[in-house]
Amino acid sequence: MPVLLIGTLDTKGDELGFVRDRLQEAGIATLVVDVGSLNPPRIVPDLTREEVFRAAKTTLAEIQRQGDRGHAVTQAAAGITAIAKQFAQQGQLDGILALGGSAGTTIGTAAMRALPYGIPKIMVSTLASGQVSPFVGVRDIVMMHSVVDISGLNRLSKLVLGNAAQAMAGMVRAASETRRRAEADPKPLITATMFGVTTPCVEAGRAILESHGYEVLTFHATGVGGRTMEALIHDGLITGVLDVTTTELADELVGGVLTAGRDRLTAAAMKGIPQVISVGALDMVNFGPRATVPEKFRDRRFYQHNENITLMRTTPEENDQLGKEIAEKACAASGPTTIVLPLRGVSAIDAEGKPFWWPEADQALFQSIRNWISSDVKLVELDLHINDPAFATAITQELLTQLRKG
Amino acid sequence: MPVLLIGTLDTKGDELGFVRDRLQEAGIATLVVDVGSLNPPRIVPDLTREEVFRAAKTTLAEIQRQGDRGHAVTQAAAGITAIAKQFAQQGQLDGILALGGSAGTTIGTAAMRALPYGIPKIMVSTLASGQVSPFVGVRDIVMMHSVVDISGLNRLSKLVLGNAAQAMAGMVRAASETRRRAEADPKPLITATMFGVTTPCVEAGRAILESHGYEVLTFHATGVGGRTMEALIHDGLITGVLDVTTTELADELVGGVLTAGRDRLTAAAMKGIPQVISVGALDMVNFGPRATVPEKFRDRRFYQHNENITLMRTTPEENDQLGKEIAEKACAASGPTTIVLPLRGVSAIDAEGKPFWWPEADQALFQSIRNWISSDVKLVELDLHINDPAFATAITQELLTQLRKG
CATH class of the missing domain: 3.40.50.12020 (Uncharacterised protein family UPF0261, NN domain)
Structure with a gap:
């Protein structure tokens, strides 16, 4: 050759x-x-x-x-x-x-x-x-x-x-x-997606998966992280996906700086590998310093993470669209696919008393997923916050179950 | 090893x-x-x-x-x-x-x-x-x-x-x-320094050197060009230097954007290889778009090369300092060294009727070199413009003479 x-x-x-x-x-x-x-x-x-x-x-x-x-x-x-x-x-x-x-x-x-x-x-x-x-x-x-x-x-x-x-x-x-050396690795690879506001969930899930003999590659949802994960899945290197933090879809839809492009959340579906999807950090769109946020968003709700990172709350309307997109992309999957919803909040700052707590916005997301999902995709709703340890256990068990069947 | x-x-x-x-x-x-x-x-x-x-x-x-x-x-x-x-x-x-x-x-x-x-x-x-x-x-x-x-x-x-x-x-x-393959190259390497405003000189010199069996690496005086050339000389890869365009010294002295650092014009001296030095484009300091020129230079003479490149004329005082620096660096050389002065102008825009024509400034440069040079260094003064074909012929012949002696 x-x-x-x-x-x-x-x-x-x-x-x-x-x-x-x-x-x-x-x-x-x-x-x-x-x-x-x-x-x-x-x-x-x-x-x-x-x-x-x-x-x-x-x-x-x-x-x-x-x-x-x-x-x-x-x-x-x-x-x-x-x-x-x-x-x-x-x-x-x-x-x-x-x-x-x-x-x-x-x-x-x-x-x-x-x-x-x-x-x-x-x-x-x-x-x-x-x-x-x-x-x-x-x-x-x-x-x-x-x-x-x-x-x-x-x-x-x-x-x-x-x-x-x-x-x-x-x-x-x-x-x-x-x-041969790379493939001789006895540990199959799982990818997971994380943000600071979903770290407790992903870290707990990672520990469980590792205890079951998997190697977990964690990608930060920075745009390049999501893109890299999709590319790895495409190349057939990945055994299963714990897609906790799908927030890059919000940056792509609304115009934030951390988009992973339109093909995010498509590779696992296309390759037919087991995937568990959640809605981590879909309460936010990312911008740089406050002065760089486009003028058209002036009246939105913001949270200053630090001087270089400005987060903007997604609205019920945006979440309605995001729910539809996630459901549709999940339905296109040829492999086992589960969506798990954390009904008490999708990020560390989306919880009662926290700056992005907005139940109507989250509800719009959840309801849209319920509306658009087909029976091929399993939907699990948990009355938990995304960072509750029980949530991490549940999504990880769901993925392990899929992997055992596969 | x-x-x-x-x-x-x-x-x-x-x-x-x-x-x-x-x-x-x-x-x-x-x-x-x-x-x-x-x-x-x-x-x-x-x-x-x-x-x-x-x-x-x-x-x-x-x-x-x-x-x-x-x-x-x-x-x-x-x-x-x-x-x-x-x-x-x-x-x-x-x-x-x-x-x-x-x-x-x-x-x-x-x-x-x-x-x-x-x-x-x-x-x-x-x-x-x-x-x-x-x-x-x-x-x-x-x-x-x-x-x-x-x-x-x-x-x-x-x-x-x-x-x-x-x-x-x-x-x-x-x-x-x-x-072995790299060193088996029958053609010894000469480096030359060029700017748009000294191109006719350097291209003519290059043709002459190539006809004498040398390979000429031309570096643009963009800061990185000068630095790369100095590094190559340091590594012993270069047989001779035709340093027509020492303009990076002006950017270093005055604060332009294309400086090659303080060590510019030192490697050939240190390695003792033949060098012919001229004063190409020392009539100018480089900046980006006009708006980026520091306020302190407000009253200086400028020439807009294009919308992204703003050139600033060096003054008699700056040229006096630059002449001293060139003479001192040349005097430190352990190998054959010649400085050649083009008395009718140092760049395409430093000529009678051109925007940077300022005989007093050029005279300050030339006189400073005369003042500070030692007898170890040969000084050649030519009543020519740097881009006159006869100037290119003269500096190239000077280098060829040095190389034959070496």
């Missing part, structure tokens, strides 16, 4: 050729893909730019006719992403290595982000000593700083590119051993 | 042990260093935290007595940096790998930034999908995203840590071959 080597061969052909030659000397099969669109490639690719743009449902001629660099980059990224995913799905991919500046990094990492965890991914980039989160996202992408521009082979670039090739060779050679 | 493995063994001992075991299985020697300061290490280190803090000229007891986490991290970073540098200087270091969150990343990358290019450097970090420039700096540090917290070995962390170990093993195994 080859390592995909990706670059714009009109500008970085010699450099990609150097990496290819080092990998081949190391006995690693390679497949060079051209993602350039301007001048002719400086080395002969195994997959041409014509094929890349075709995979993006356009043509090189069309791209060249438009002459729009940003569009060319977007289409090249779409094309190589489609190609890389197809290789990976067919088990035909040992690794992926790209090199480039801003365009090449955009194109190469787009393909890498679409691939499962564990497949070696190296991006040699002029941008690797800066803000890399748009490129790395939630993935195990290795960013390697090129130090100097990737333009010409010289003593320094040969050191950097040589190390990139050998790092890839090392990972590929030991890939089956790396996988 | 071993690979240094660095982590806080009170919190990440198991994880570092996993990496160590994989490297040892791959036949790579390891040396585990504990940089923690709280609880006892979870695995036995080869170098203890006591030794690390001693290398920072403090003690573990003192660190624990103070109980200041930030201070502990700073001291651990200083200790491991001193240790790593010593290993590298003795040729006793095959690679360096660290893992951690914010503290571990601060500590591990501090040591990596102190090491020469080419020595394999891998940082497995929870922060590797964010702003990494303080960690990577101008170095060839590989940042590997841990995806999940580095707390416990599980299916996912074993994939990521296993790949990190194998990437290091691959680089170390082929290290001599990687070095």
